[in-house]
């Protein structure tokens with residue numbers, strides 16, 4: 001069995017504003033998902049048509065917009081960065097979202113307990129690139145995590161990713177190519193060079209584009225094999 005690699009990202013940033021602190025104290029408990037969850041549907045107050053997971057939602061812009069656009073679905077977000085969790089709670093409160101649930105920690109502490117084929121898709125927007133090869137084990141796309149994503153995503157479901165980092169684009173694609181459960185169907189360079197219009201912006205995405213970097217947009221399909 002592989003050794004568990006700890007989470008190396010930031011858990012705290014600038015001191016929290018009063019609103020964020022209040023939302024974390026008062027609202028987070030309503031959105032929180034328990035540990036060792038065995039039934040994702042039961043998390044929601046409605047019967048969700050589809051359930052999606054966003055790993056590393058950052059400020060929560062992408063997750064909140066997806067959830068607003070499709071109230072019939074359920075959205076689970078994971079993010080250990082507390083300031084980001086506060087930001088998602090603000091979006092949930094402003095947009096009055098009832099179809100979002102939050103795991104404010106490393107997603108790998110949850111996934112093993114989740115049932116097979118329990119997700120319609122996973123979103124990972126602008127993952128930490130960890131470009132040095134000695135940090136390769138910290139990358140979110142590796143053999144073990146991809147096998148777990150393939151177990152959790154239903155046949156025909158989506159693994160959505162984006163990155164502006166050359167090294168991350170490479171490790172994303174080489175990981176996918178080595179996994180028989182996912183396919184990447186592209187016909188034209190614009191299929192990965194142009195952002196799909198319906199994908200909401202993220203804070204990191206905006207910064208990357210403003211600074212002249214060129215993200216790649218990846219949509220992988222969970223195959224039926």
Ligand SMILES: C[S@@+](CC[C@H](N)C(=O)[O-])C[C@H]1O[C@@H](n2cnc3c(N)ncnc32)[C@H](O)[C@@H]1O
Pocket residue numbers: 007009010055056057058059078079080081084105106107108124125126127128140202203204205
């Ligand atoms: C570069 S940021 C991108 C944030 C956001 N998706 C965006 O595009 O603005 C990557 C995020 O992934 C989170 N992250 C990294 N590993 C994670 C894990 N194992 N579980 C949950 N979140 C993780 C980090 O805390 C960080 O906020």
